[in-house]
Amino acid sequence: MNELSRYERQIKQAGLRLTAPRRIILRILEQSGDHPDAAEIFQRAAKMDARISLATVYRTMKVLEETGAVERHAFQGGPARFEQADREHHDHLIDIETGAVVEFTSPRIEELQRAIAEELGYEIVDHRLELYGRKMT
Template identity: 45%
Template structure:
């Protein structure tokens, strides 16, 4: 059973928003016939380099750090377009904001800490077998599935307090 946290390798840095080395999201945009303006290239780059699930406002913060001319409206329009083209998937992890996950990241699930908003991506072979078995039992062939688990991380156990020693008594550590 594989319970490892799914991590993502960072996309190559490329040669800037107008550069010759397109990001993976930019390549998907081109494959789907989207015109790639400089600002769309920049947003595609920010999305490709994201190792988390940013919302539009976080994407905007990251984009303006690279190009102060990008507007929040452009980020909203671009994200909506990328979602319509199947390049991004919208996620609702709570907190009232949609967050985005590139559709090409492959099949994975999410475990969300409701206290901190931390999102852990994971894959689990046992879960996959169970889901396929349930679908088959009811005569279904799965075409899509999504699992988002919401929980609270268990606190780390507190260290055991050291036993208080009365003056003049020996402990095992002291040789007594």
């Protein structure tokens, strides 16, 4: 089953209607290789259906976040950005000059975090790692 179908089921299980705007926004997020903000989602959605307003995007993103279909990121100094939830764990590096968000995974970082938590008597149940930087020249 494709990702869109899984998210459609999740929305229906939450007792919500799967409206055309919600379907379009889920499709945009599914096909997105970046972490769009609401304005970027609106621009992409408006190309698919001119009846979708920015207010519709904001309302839909709130609903999708509440159902757990999308994850909201409030990267420092920028607008909230979104991505589909329940993806494989990854961390983010944010370019402070361009705002680009780079996803990465590092087993070394994950192991170090686990070891630090263990030394302090904790077990990690969840975490987010955001690195902020600029391209080296």
